[in-house]
Amino acid sequence: MTEAAAAGGTMLVPLFQGCVKLLALPIYVLAFLGYWDPVCKRIFPYFISKFSKRYNQKLHREKELLFSNLEDFTGSSGQLLLLEIGAGSGANFQFYPPDCQVTCTDPNPNFKRYLRQSMAENQHLQFERFVVASGEDLRQVPDGSVDVVVCTLVLCSVASVPAVLKEVLRVLRRNTWLRIGPVGDTFGSKSMILPGNIWEMVAP
Template sequence: MVLILLLQRCIQLLILPVYLLSYLGLWDPLCKKIFPYIMAKCSTQYNRKLFQQKQDLFSSLREFAGPSGELRLLEIGTGTGTNFQFYPPGCRVTCTDPNPNFERFLLKGVTESSHLQFERFVVASGEDLRPVADSSMDVVVCTLVLCSVRSIEQVLKEILRVLRLGGALYFLEHVAADHSSWGYFWQQVYYPSWKLVFDGCYLTRETWKNLEQTNFSEIKLRHIHVPLYWTPVQPHIIGYAIK
């Protein structure tokens, strides 16, 4: 524990200007503006690393289309729209993100995804999806979102509300490493500074437990290791849960 605290302080010293900006109340608005640019760069590499896993995951989306054959999909924390390429043609997509600065990047993704039907972009957090009606969605997609929300439980409650009976939540999230591993050790070291720099991202959440404790009728979940070398976000969970 002493070693972890010592290493945390070393990292904090390295990014001292960020901590000073945070203390002055200037970092959060600045982070909200620059974070979309960071994600636009990182998401390209991330998609390359997980292209096959994402393609396999989303290949079953059509199975959850409604009686009319249409697939109504809500993506929470859409960001730059990196998942659009994996959605089936004709899918009706509603996008949400709590950060309005993502909209310009999202619009670029929309123009490059003519195979989809875009309904609207809503500035909303995952904990409060009031603009989305009850039981109005066939599928909800959540990738790299539950790591940074204030309450996973509330987000999952909202997801269950907007999903129709028999609809599904598709997820891909980085999670805590095994507690006995070096990976978990370094997650604890990086955690305070990582959370500050990456807009509230938690490194040590055991998100699979939240999913298992939620009232889904069926969960198909796998733990995978993503080769994002020199980062503390290699352990992931991937799968879907049916309402």
């Protein structure tokens, strides 16, 4: 009886694999035709916006602690100038201090509508602009133009971490800081603080 059950289970494996391949067939076809990437870019922001709400609920206290001293880095302008790389749907906005001027970047232009919604929900902030750019290429952001760069749940998915950090240190005002929040439950407890004047940290 046991051998028969095992044999039956073995026979089901190819059947299951065939079903999975059949279900995935539309994805392969779209990818072959060059349509899958645009489809993903349109759908991805929706799922991220839903995920971010649950993520914030789970790690609300940790995020409050992580961003609690951002105002300390305000420059001579008297207004905190903040750049967020990979801002996504704006999940971090609620944790930024009042009157903070926020510039957002993301390589996916479809996040813009979700960012506008998040800004409407966070009237304590001043939204500067949304830049469609990857973290490795922030040429639209001038040298030394921001007090703080925030980058959470991003460095795990970029093509080149050193290239991103090099760009970050370029746009940061001297003697300011980059705060990196890692993925998952360790968010905040293992955050790194990198001084903006230590250029050798990203030297090739």
